[in-house]
Amino acid sequence: AQKITQTQPGMFVQEKEAVTLDCTYDTSDPSYGLFWYKQPSSGEMIFLIYQGSYDQQNATEGRYSLNFQKARKSANLVISASQLGDSAMYFCAMREMNSGYSTLTFGKGTMLLVSP
Amino acid sequence: GAGVSQTPSNKVTEKGKYVELRCDPISGHTALYWYRQSLGQGPEFLIYFQGTGAADDSGLPNDRFFAVRPEGSVSTLKIQRTERGDSAVYLCASSSEGESTDTQYFGPGTRLTVL
Numbered sequence: 001a002q003k004i005t006q007t008q009p010g011m012f013v014q015e016k017e018a019v020t021l022d023c024t025y026d027t028s029d030p031s032y033g034l035f036w037y038k039q040p041s042s043g044e045m046i047f048l049i050y051q052g053s054y055d056q057q058n059a060t061e062g063r064y065s066l067n068f069q070k071a072r073k074s075a076n077l078v079i080s081a082s083q084l085g086d087s088a089m090y091f092c093a094m095r096e097m098n099s100g101y102s103t104l105t106f107g108k109g110t111m112l113l114v115s116p
Numbered sequence: 117g118a119g120v121s122q123t124p125s126n127k128v129t130e131k132g133k134y135v136e137l138r139c140d141p142i143s144g145h146t147a148l149y150w151y152r153q154s155l156g157q158g159p160e161f162l163i164y165f166q167g168t169g170a171a172d173d174s175g176l177p178n179d180r181f182f183a184v185r186p187e188g189s190v191s192t193l194k195i196q197r198t199e200r201g202d203s204a205v206y207l208c209a210s211s212s213e214g215e216s217t218d219t220q221y222f223g224p225g226t227r228l229t230v231l
Contacts (some may be wrong), residue, residue, distance in 0.1 A: 004158075033217060043205060045159070045222035052217070091158050095218070102147060102211070103172065104220060106158030 003027065004092050004107035006040040011112050013082045020067070021077045021110045023092030031097035034075040036066065037105065048090075051075055082114045118142075120223035122208050128229045129198055137193040137226045141210030148191050149220060150183055151207040159207050166213070167192060198230045 005024045013019040025034065036048040051059045051066045059066045067076040079086055089111050093104040121140040129135050141148050146167055151159035161175040165185045173183075180198075185191040195202055205227050209220040 035219070036174060037222070043225065043227075044224045045207065046208075047219055047221060050217045050219060093158075100164075101174070103149065103161040103164055104151075104159075105161070108156070108158050 002107075003105045004094055006092055006107035006110050009108075011110055013079075013112065013114055015084060015114055015116050016081055018080045019082055019112065021079070021090050021092075021112065023075045023077065023107060025073050025092075025094050027073060027094065027096055029096040029098045033095045034066070034068070035071065035093045035095070036064070036075075036077045037091045037093060038086075038088045039091060039109070048076070051100045058071075075106070080113075084114050084116065087112060087114045099113060106112075119224070120208055120210055120221055122206075122223040122226050124226060125143045125224065125229045126229075128231065130231050131198060131200060133198050133230075135195050137195075137206050137227065137228070139191045139193070139208030139210075140144050141189065141191070141225060142172060142212075142221055145210035145212050145219075145221075146188070147211045147218070149211075150191070150193050151209065153225070155204075162193070162206075170186055171227050188214055193206075198228075203228055203230045208209045 034051045034054045036049045039045045049064045050062045063080045078094045089109045091109045123138045148165040150162040153159040164172040168188045180196045205225040207225045208228045209222045211220045
């Protein structure tokens, strides 16, 4: 089974609107971390936001917030007030803390296009 | 430097040749990771170093791939007898094990093309 599933290959949003990018995950490890990265056309992976499995509150970083629903195993990224510079690929990733590994497992990504 | 750097940014080689890809992590980061990203996919884990030693190399696809980090800083990913299927972007990341989130910070990648 896929550990990270991003069901939206592409999303379109108008400038200044909010957009939600979906991510569901699968793990039996009670301790894990969820990450979102942005990858513009230049190719570099830019860290956006982190949510720990034991965090009581949803993570927020500026215009980015993470809608964490633990029972549903979902960790959707919400971008408020979209800007043209937000156009990029967005990847959801997970690290399972108790597996003994520090590696990230990534989803296939969602391409976001922001139009004027 | 301020971030993770990788050289070269692009590498074109012929099938069967040997290549080396270099990664300079963020200063002071003890953990270093290599990932491979094929077109239209998310990055896939290759190998993880903690200090000088490879703590997890379970992602290396076969014995043509090898990586070293002799002094616990710079790392080199080595690919022998390259094949066309090795064409991808190779990403390096580093993290500070002291951070509770252990966030991985990525370099710009090396785009490898095997003709």
